[in-house]
Amino acid sequence: MDEPLFLRLADWLRREPVVLASVIETRGATPRKRGSRMLIARDKAVFSIGGGLAEARVMEAARGLLAAHSGAAALSIDLDGGQGAAGVCGGRMQITLRRWAGEADLALAEAIALQLQAGQTAILPAQDEMPAQRLNPNPRLLIVGAGHCGQALYEHAQRLDFDIFVFDSRNECFADGTFGGASILRGGYAQLAAVMATQRTRCAVLLNRDFAADIATLDVLCREPPEFLGMMGSRRRIRQVTDALPQYARALQRLQAPIGIDIDAETPHEIAISILAQVIGFLRNP
Structure with a gap:
């Protein structure tokens, strides 16, 4: 998914800011696992980190970043069925949100997309407290x-x-x-x-x-x-x-x-x- 996602990210960034949501850790039963990602813009979204209420919360938080012009955030999604949980699967998801905007981010997205299209792995650099992430081209x-x-x-x-x-x-x-x-x-x-x-x-x-x-x-x-x-x-x-x-x-x-x-x-x-x-x-x- 990384290869088409970064192509789409670069395309959207030519017109508007975008939030990249990435699952960086999971525990127990969750709809998606580490490395799952999605893109959220002001009035559209593509790809998925699992759907349902969990994804709705990710989209809400992402649009909050867009509105506030903030750079990054982390989100913990509980699926244990308890009060305030986003589901009953039983697990937990740790998700990072990164707002992309401007020429520097567009250049980075385009460079990553080209690297993945060439069949090479790429690295999404660390930002604030978010770890660097390995990105993989399509098999x-x-x-x-x-x-x-x-x-x-x-x-x-x-x-x-x-x-x-x-x-x-x-x-x-x-x-x-x-x-x-x-x-x-x-x-x-x-x-x-x-x-x-x-x-x-x-x-x-x-x-x-x-x-x-x-x-x-x-x-x-x-x-x-x-x-x-x-x-x-x-x-x-x-x-x-x-x-x-x-x-x-x-x-x-x-x-x-x-x-x-x-x-x-x-x-x-x-x-x-x-x-x-x-x-x-x-x-x-x-």
Whole structure:
């Protein structure tokens, strides 16, 4: 979320002051965890730190900062169900509020946005008693195979915070513009190595149509394995593919195959949802 958020922050700052709300610590059950952020301007807001009464209080405090032209504040949100609590989840959230305004803050927001767009981590500097915060670019999602399941996976993934690449050796897969929002790769498998040459967290999902394409793909990806590597296929096909690549036995230990959480998925969109659920789970708890 940091990458699109700072792009939006820079855009809004060209017209008006904005408050950045960041969850810096949680305890117990809370709707969002450390690193969740949202932006609040005078009459609009985007992204979320959890919704409900807790978020309403954050927005009220943020607009108080905007009205008072104050620089920063800290907010503690109780969710223990007691008097004055913002919910009954049982936990507590510590949230920082930072007002951004003026040319210096715009320059900082633009610099952070550019750094994240380049696939690099960034640091939000400490301010007053607020600690410095690490900011992360979107993870890269490489979809190998642009058939029905690849199309469905792309359609769902583009609604999430991924830097998406789609590869297929078949030119006809891209004729109708289905993957218009992704970086498209056609032709030889060797170019996949460049996709993996990034500081972003890398997730590769193999949805190939045949055994030979799986082997060709893994022969490239296993040289510098991505953090998440998954492959669709029957257990027999998976065994035949891994047996054909004994030189990568160690790298293939991380292969998630058959990919996707078990929800008895059958249609391409059901399969895509099961895959994304597994990828999101990995990103939350690598």
